[in-house]
Amino acid sequence: MTDASLVPGQQHTRGALPFNQVDVFSTDRLYGNPVAVVHDSASLTDHQMAAFARWTNLSETTFLLPPTDPAADYRVRIFTPTEELPFAGHPTLGSAHAWLEAGGSPQNEDSVVQECAAGLVRVRRSEVLAFEAPPLRRHEPADADSIARIAAALRLPPAEIQSAYWVVNGPKWVAALLKDADTVLGVEPDFAAMDGLEIGIVGRYPAGSDCDVEVRGFVGGSQGFEDPVTGSLNAGIAQWLIPGGQLPSSYVASQGTVLGCRGRVHVRFDEGRTWVGGATNTVVRGSVELD
Known part of the structure; x- marks a missing residue:
């Protein structure tokens, strides 16, 4: 399994982390909902994550980390400008997209398994990425x-x-x-x-x-x-x-x-x-x- 948060071939200096901004839910770029995705985030503190999410001022910013559950392909933490969320929809699709685009290799060919505070969320790979809705709390x-x-x-x-x-x-x-x-x-x-x-x-x-x-x-x-x-x-x-x-x-x-x-x-x-x-x-x- 590829390290879930590294971007292959991209050079970055100490302290600089690979970053994507992904437009979600529209085939036309700039007409969906943007999410900021920071790769290789294991070294970041809670304070740094919260501060960056506040600075981007997007509805959500996500941070990719190695999974702690062996069934997961990667782990994500999801922040709004004011709080951390256990789950959110467009950040799940944007994070899965960024992870795959960065060379992430899922354990199952047809789906990606994301670990988040709400548990494991399966993202199906078909014509478009689609997440399996978690149970309502x-x-x-x-x-x-x-x-x-x-x-x-x-x-x-x-x-x-x-x-x-x-x-x-x-x-x-x-x-x-x-x-x-x-x-x-x-x-x-x-x-x-x-x-x-x-x-x-x-x-x-x-x-x-x-x-x-x-x-x-x-x-x-x-x-x-x-x-x-x-x-x-x-x-x-x-x-x-x-x-x-x-x-x-x-x-x-x-x-x-x-x-x-x-x-x-x-x-x-x-x-x-x-x-x-x-x-x-x-x-x-x-x-x-x-x-």
Whole structure:
């Protein structure tokens, strides 16, 4: 098994680590969601990782390390600008892409096994990389008080929310099903009113459209933001709505439209497993000095 974090043939000085920035969930470069990936990160401290993630100011920055579980091909730590996450979707696909592109050799030809704080996550290698959604850590209907808070944060009457469900798998998403994709696209959220909530919304497109649903993901607070394209949220939505028949077993989600992105998330429920995939493209290659 190749060292999971070294970039073959790339020269770098002491203290400089190989680095990629990968665009995830769009076939068109610069229209997906970027993730920063630092290779060969075993020498870095928690403080250095957190500081670099804060400095990149991307939704997530990842650090590749040798695995501690013999079943894994590599280990990853995932940081937002403010915290470390046990799992996140687009960083999983971006990290797997960067690891493979750097010459990583998985134990199984058809998939890569990532070790993260949430456990082992399998990434299938097919037309696009697709991760197997980990089990939800919290999965239950949102209560009336939570729905009222969600409605206020979305500036919608509570009756506009058809149903809402906690779909926590790393990020603490609560997802709301709205009437249709146009309603999703028209939402103008009040980030301050979210008061720490991470809210995902989803609505169906008419039959025959290019995509099946429109998804948006909001992280609340004084520095609140809308995430361009979100693997963890799409995984949670699929695990919530496919079993109940509200979404088909295979579909394509559009996300990032309001932000000028063209995210496309490919979702498939297959033999009891939910797979979430999309295109991955390296945009930046180089090195970083964190000492």
